[in-house]
Amino acid sequence: xxxxxxxxxxxxxxxxxxxxxxxxxxxxxxxxxxxxxxxxxxxxxxxxxxxxxxxxxxxxxxxxxxxxxxxxxxxxxxxxxxxxxxxxxxxxxxxxxxxxxxxxxxxxxxxxxxxxxxxxxxxxxxxxxxxxxxxxxxxxxxxxxxxxxxxxxxxxxxxxxxxxxxxxxxxxxxxxxxxxxxxxxxxxxxxxxxxxxxxxxxxxxxxxxxxxxxxxxxxxxxxxxxxxxxxxxxxxxxxxxxxxxx
Numbered sequence: 001x002x003x004x005x006x007x008x009x010x011x012x013x014x015x016x017x018x019x020x021x022x023x024x025x026x027x028x029x030x031x032x033x034x035x036x037x038x039x040x041x042x043x044x045x046x047x048x049x050x051x052x053x054x055x056x057x058x059x060x061x062x063x064x065x066x067x068x069x070x071x072x073x074x075x076x077x078x079x080x081x082x083x084x085x086x087x088x089x090x091x092x093x094x095x096x097x098x099x100x101x102x103x104x105x106x107x108x109x110x111x112x113x114x115x116x117x118x119x120x121x122x123x124x125x126x127x128x129x130x131x132x133x134x135x136x137x138x139x140x141x142x143x144x145x146x147x148x149x150x151x152x153x154x155x156x157x158x159x160x161x162x163x164x165x166x167x168x169x170x171x172x173x174x175x176x177x178x179x180x181x182x183x184x185x186x187x188x189x190x191x192x193x194x195x196x197x198x199x200x201x202x203x204x205x206x207x208x209x210x211x212x213x214x215x216x217x218x219x220x221x222x223x224x225x226x227x228x229x230x231x232x233x234x235x236x237x238x239x240x241x242x243x244x245x246x
Contacts, residue, residue, distance in 0.1 A: 028075060040078040050074055050112075057111040068096070068104065076101070077108040122180065122188045122209050123147070124217050133221065135183035146221035147180045147188055151200045154192070168196035178203045180223070 029036070033043035040047060051074050058070045076096075080087065087105070088098045096104070123129050129146050136145035153174035159166055166173045174196035180189040191207045204210045204223075212218075 029071070039082065040075060041082050042078065047074070047078075053115060054108065054111045057114075058107060068100075073104045073108055077105045080105060116190075120187045120190060122212070123182070124212065129218065129221055132182045136224075139183050142222070142224060144221050145183075145224050146218060147182060148224045148226070149178065149180045149204065150226040151176050151178050151203065153177070153196055162195065165195040165197050172196070176200075176203065178207065180209065 029044055029047060031044075036042065036044055036047060042050070051070050054074060055070045058073050059067070079085070080101075087101050123132055123146060132146050133144055136142050153168050153170075153172070153176055155172055155174050156166065158173045163173070166175070168174045168176065175192060176194050176196050176198050178189070178191040178200070179187060181187050189207070189209050191203055194203055205214075213223075
């Protein structure tokens with residue numbers, strides 16, 4: 001990310017032209033995956049796929065002369081998310097106004113959110129569930145597992161409203177995120193909308209997956225929890241159960 005900021009600072013100081021900034025920014029994708037992951041959290045192949053997927057949306061949203069290229073919009077947004085840098089600071093270094101940068105981030109994030117349902121899907125069909133059960137059984141010896149579930153916390157600044165609700169058990173302000181994944185670590189469900197004080201079992205019970213499970217969408221399968229949860233009308237099992245390859 002420092003290389004990106006240095007390049008943008010050169011632009012802000014008038015040492016290079018806008019056109020040169022755009023061309024040089026493309027060169028960041030020529031770096032190796034370790035470099036890209038350290039700055040944008042994704043390898044080159046994923047970044048290129050993301051730019052290709054978001055291209056039509058971002059080009060349509062910025063259809064004008066000298067529009068900011070798609071790669072710059074995507075990488076700047078990912079760099080902002082990865083570092084937590086202040087928007088104004090990044091905007092000053094890039095030569096983009098803070099309102100423009102804020103708009104770019106909003107458009108990119110909305111574009112990503114609109115893609116989520118194509119890639120993060122819970123296995124409701126019998127065929128999908130059977131495949132995941134087989135993979136989990138082969139890997140660990142657990143039978144009938146259709147997913148592993150856990151929650152994590154993402155730290156945030158104290159909000160101005162309902163501040164106390166966001167204080168988690170470690171006395172840190174956070175959003176609690178529920179994640180369900182299969183045997184090869186592919187996300188099949190994610191819920192990221194509850195304040196940090198919310199209990200894990202409440203999130204599952206009030207999620208779309210929880211509602212479907214409660215309606216009988218899965219009649220023979222386990223959600224494998226890393227920590228025991230409150231009693232639910234569908235089966236969950238704590239990780240303390242003996243496995244073949246602990």
